[in-house]
Amino acid sequence: MPALSLDHFDLYSAHHVPESYTWPSSYLHDHPSAGEGGGDSIPIIDISSPTAVSLIGAACRSFGVFYATGHGVPVDLLDDVEYQARRLFALPLHQKLDTARRPGFISGYGRPPLSAFFPKLMWSEGFTIAGGHRLDVAGDIWPLEQSVFCDVMKKYNKKMKEVAGKLLNLMLLSLGIDEEEAGRAGLIKDLQQAMEVLQLNSYPTCPEPEKAIGMAAHTDSGLLTILYQSRGVNGLQILHKEGGLGPTRWVTLPPLPGALVIHVGDLLQILSNDQFKSVRHRAVVSQAEHRLSAAYIIGPPEHVKMGPISKLMQSGQNPIYRSVTWPEYLEIRAQLFDKALELIKLPIK
Ligand SMILES: O=C(O)CCC(=O)C(=O)O
Numbered sequence: 001m002p003a004l005s006l007d008h009f010d011l012y013s014a015h016h017v018p019e020s021y022t023w024p025s026s027y028l029h030d031h032p033s034a035g036e037g038g039g040d041s042i043p044i045i046d047i048s049s050p051t052a053v054s055l056i057g058a059a060c061r062s063f064g065v066f067y068a069t070g071h072g073v074p075v076d077l078l079d080d081v082e083y084q085a086r087r088l089f090a091l092p093l094h095q096k097l098d099t100a101r102r103p104g105f106i107s108g109y110g111r112p113p114l115s116a117f118f119p120k121l122m123w124s125e126g127f128t129i130a131g132g133h134r135l136d137v138a139g140d141i142w143p144l145e146q147s148v149f150c151d152v153m154k155k156y157n158k159k160m161k162e163v164a165g166k167l168l169n170l171m172l173l174s175l176g177i178d179e180e181e182a183g184r185a186g187l188i189k190d191l192q193q194a195m196e197v198l199q200l201n202s203y204p205t206c207p208e209p210e211k212a213i214g215m216a217a218h219t220d221s222g223l224l225t226i227l228y229q230s231r232g233v234n235g236l237q238i239l240h241k242e243g244g245l246g247p248t249r250w251v252t253l254p255p256l257p258g259a260l261v262i263h264v265g266d267l268l269q270i271l272s273n274d275q276f277k278s279v280r281h282r283a284v285v286s287q288a289e290h291r292l293s294a295a296y297i298i299g300p301p302e303h304v305k306m307g308p309i310s311k312l313m314q315s316g317q318n319p320i321y322r323s324v325t326w327p328e329y330l331e332i333r334a335q336l337f338d339k340a341l342e343l344i345k346l347p348i349k
């Protein structure tokens, strides 16, 4: 993967899609897309409602994704995040490169972190903020103006952590695990120490969207992801087997006003012993609109091992996975990408 440099192809003024950004049609069309209005619809769940636990449980089992409303994140804050992210990506490339992600580091500006796994380039750029407190990377680009950007992102991280804690609690309750049991598994109690990553994604308009991909298909590695997407621009798609048995299709999740998209990540699949499925998703690009998204990914504290929760084994199930910390899991993913979950499966008894 060539490093980003000043002679890097400028996606924002492109009139064609170069070979290095052209993906094989067999990859882009590995599954048909669900037609408008066709197929199962993604649940929209008011997470402040008393019915949230059972609805979330059902959604995590059958889709691995749902829309959350009633989350309490002010629309103004979401607008501020979008505005600040747009300002950041609108800076000249040389300025953004000043804050480029350095080898071995997570935070900073650059190609989508997934790029390492693919021979072709994706039609997007990103800015990663690992741990809300480590916002100093932004200081490199905006010596004078970074404080507004940092204030907004810090505020957003804080709010996201609160929502993630609430969601995790509801998800665990839907598995029959209460707060005390979750605490014993090192989860809810340690949320203050939880590791978190905020990934800002920018998908410039693309002159030939049918040839390119904004973000290639993947699952998220953490416990859960809270995704904000620009209003009015489609891009996010999930892979879904209709009715659990029917055909597998790419289903578009249009942005719904005020709603956030919640993804089950690989660690939650491990924790739930496969009751919840981490959702495979991707982002397609548009010829007409420049789309942004902000993915907040939360995982356990650095040293906490995640394995299937023991209470789930009481009904005679065997644990499917061995326990791993998030960094250990990321290490395995760095080698095996899509096959990482397979590698940590225990031998069948
Ligand atoms: O932009 C999107 O809709 C998806 C982003 C995403 O999957 C990610 O950042 O992990």
Ligand SMILES: [Fe+2]
Binding pocket: 218, 219, 220, 281, 295
């Ligand atoms: Fe993702």
